[in-house]
Amino acid sequence: MGFITQHPVLVASVVKIAVLLFIVMTALAYVTWAERKIIAHIQSRWGPYFVGAHGLLQPLADGLKFLFKEDITPPVTDRLVYTLAPFLALSLALTAIALIPFGPPNVLIPIVSQQAWSVTDLNIGLLLVFAITSMGVYGVALAGWSSNSKYPLMGGLRSSAQMISYEVSLTMSVVGVVLVAGTLSFNEIIQRQSGAFWHWNIFGIQRGSVPQIIGFLCYFIAAIAETNRVPFDLPEAETELVAGFHTEYSAFKFAMFFMAEYANMITVSCLATILFFGGWLSPFPDSWKWQIFLPGAGLVLLGIYCAYDTLTEMRGIARLQLAVVTVLALGGGLLCLIPAVASVIQGPFWFTTKIALILFFYIWMRGTLPRFRYDQLMSFGWKLLLPVSLANLVVTAFVMMWPWLRHG
Amino acid sequence: MILPLIIFALCALLAVGGAVALILAREPIHSALALILVMVSLAVVYLLLGAPFVAAVQIIVYAGAVMVLFVFVIMLLNTGAEEHTSFSKIAKFVGVPLGLVLMLWIGHWMFHAQAGSAIGTAEGMVQSSTTELSKMLFQQYLFPFEATSILILIALLGALVMARKEE
Numbered sequence: 001m002g003f004i005t006q007h008p009v010l011v012a013s014v015v016k017i018a019v020l021l022f023i024v025m026t027a028l029a030y031v032t033w034a035e036r037k038i039i040a041h042i043q044s045r046w047g048p049y050f051v052g053a054h055g056l057l058q059p060l061a062d063g064l065k066f067l068f069k070e071d072i073t074p075p076v077t078d079r080l081v082y083t084l085a086p087f088l089a090l091s092l093a094l095t096a097i098a099l100i101p102f103g104p105p106n107v108l109i110p111i112v113s114q115q116a117w118s119v120t121d122l123n124i125g126l127l128l129v130f131a132i133t134s135m136g137v138y139g140v141a142l143a144g145w146s147s148n149s150k151y152p153l154m155g156g157l158r159s160s161a162q163m164i165s166y167e168v169s170l171t172m173s174v175v176g177v178v179l180v181a182g183t184l185s186f187n188e189i190i191q192r193q194s195g196a197f198w199h200w201n202i203f204g205i206q207r208g209s210v211p212q213i214i215g216f217l218c219y220f221i222a223a224i225a226e227t228n229r230v231p232f233d234l235p236e237a238e239t240e241l242v243a244g245f246h247t248e249y250s251a252f253k254f255a256m257f258f259m260a261e262y263a264n265m266i267t268v269s270c271l272a273t274i275l276f277f278g279g280w281l282s283p284f285p286d287s288w289k290w291q292i293f294l295p296g297a298g299l300v301l302l303g304i305y306c307a308y309d310t311l312t313e314m315r316g317i318a319r320l321q322l323a324v325v326t327v328l329a330l331g332g333g334l335l336c337l338i339p340a341v342a343s344v345i346q347g348p349f350w351f352t353t354k355i356a357l358i359l360f361f362y363i364w365m366r367g368t369l370p371r372f373r374y375d376q377l378m379s380f381g382w383k384l385l386l387p388v389s390l391a392n393l394v395v396t397a398f399v400m401m402w403p404w405l406r407h408g
Numbered sequence: 409m410i411l412p413l414i415i416f417a418l419c420a421l422l423a424v425g426g427a428v429a430l431i432l433a434r435e436p437i438h439s440a441l442a443l444i445l446v447m448v449s450l451a452v453v454y455l456l457l458g459a460p461f462v463a464a465v466q467i468i469v470y471a472g473a474v475m476v477l478f479v480f481v482i483m484l485l486n487t488g489a490e491e492h493t494s495f496s497k498i499a500k501f502v503g504v505p506l507g508l509v510l511m512l513w514i515g516h517w518m519f520h521a522q523a524g525s526a527i528g529t530a531e532g533m534v535q536s537s538t539t540e541l542s543k544m545l546f547q548q549y550l551f552p553f554e555a556t557s558i559l560i561l562i563a564l565l566g567a568l569v570m571a572r573k574e575e
Contacts, residue, residue, distance in 0.1 A: 078435070080438075081437060081438070122460065124460050124461055124538060127461065128464050130464075130468055130472075131463075131464045131468045131471075134467070134468050134471070134472025134473065134476075135467065138476070138479070141479055141480070142437070142441075142479070145437060145479075145482075153483065153486070156483060157483055160476055160483070161480065163476070164473070164476055164480070167473075
């Protein structure tokens, strides 16, 4: 007990990190579930259905399967690098999320008076996230090299070339937002967009702001390439390279690459939300007081739908499982309707809603678009995306400097 | 505060260990990995010294861009294990003693320096370091900054010219 009372800040930080890690891991699992469900519905299938109601326990079953499978290491691999690569990929992907503020900084944890909704609040948060994600390429590249096999090597090579190329556009497209905000701190960037949705950087309809819609498009395309997703998933193109860089990986090491990919998707969506969509801000004007009941109302509606589904569609054990979900959703919804709880939950609610929409868009693209060819990928990145993001930067800078240029 | 000291000692050990491993490793990829370790440890030391901007740039530029290119080239050429040459005579009779003298000299200097006087930066400087740095770069040192960027551009063009295939 002595240690805890002596170092409240340290203990609070460790607890926050543990809670965040738990939430992110659960979110990762359910993003895979959502991806399988959405892709299935796009392709007129059902997707996972039998493990749990609506396949809700499928991520758990998959995780257990990965844990208990045999972990095969081919004898010709570079053992040190082969083992290091998945750890590098996953730990870097998860570290970046620690810098994200999930809610307003004025919500404090009692006693230690630390921010409740972010692990750290650095004034160069944006730069550090880029620093961490720029290291992420090593996981993929080293996995490809150390497998000592031709398909993984091709995957690793493609990945490093692709990530170097698109990282330039990614960074350039974000500089416009930094110019408008005049800071690298996430919370300050978000607070500058407050008001209503037309104040967000993507629309930028307020004094001293420039619309960043082109910046957002460049950012999003580059981000998809950075996270190796369709239509830029050349490092693991299954029709050409078996499974690309992780062909030789099995069991939990394979699962770690999988989790790293989804963690990177979440990080990139968080960044897009913060930079272009106002982070944890509500899209409605502050004067609309009823909006604090939206999270609770949404959860109650979800609960009512689950209750209807439980009673009409489900049979046997699935009915019981969905009943638990119903009770949780209804209870959580009613809890969130209490004004004190509702005002605290606002920031994270809007933040997660926006992230969920961007992730849905990600998955939707996977269900829709075919893969690029390698030379198309490179010429697109260097000849179109980079000039456009540079032009966006220059135009933004000129508009920002316009009053100064005119009056001297 | 004991915690910064522990972190510093850990990073210093990792940096020196990485540097030694960089020289001793036989696989080029292992050398590259060791170099990345050195860069990241140095970035953490910069953080401890109250220069978060420099730390972030160190990781972005060196660990995130330069070393990725190194790794890419090593993978592309698929170089095998290196052969170690024997210790040259000059290194044995001149290099090792001079290195020892340098180490002793630095150790002596560090031992007699005022501990902590150079490290203790004001809180205000940490808060505004990015803005201050940009003001210095783009106002006070604008000419050297632009000259450096032109130098890098020339190097880039030179590399392109040399790599171009003769038609």
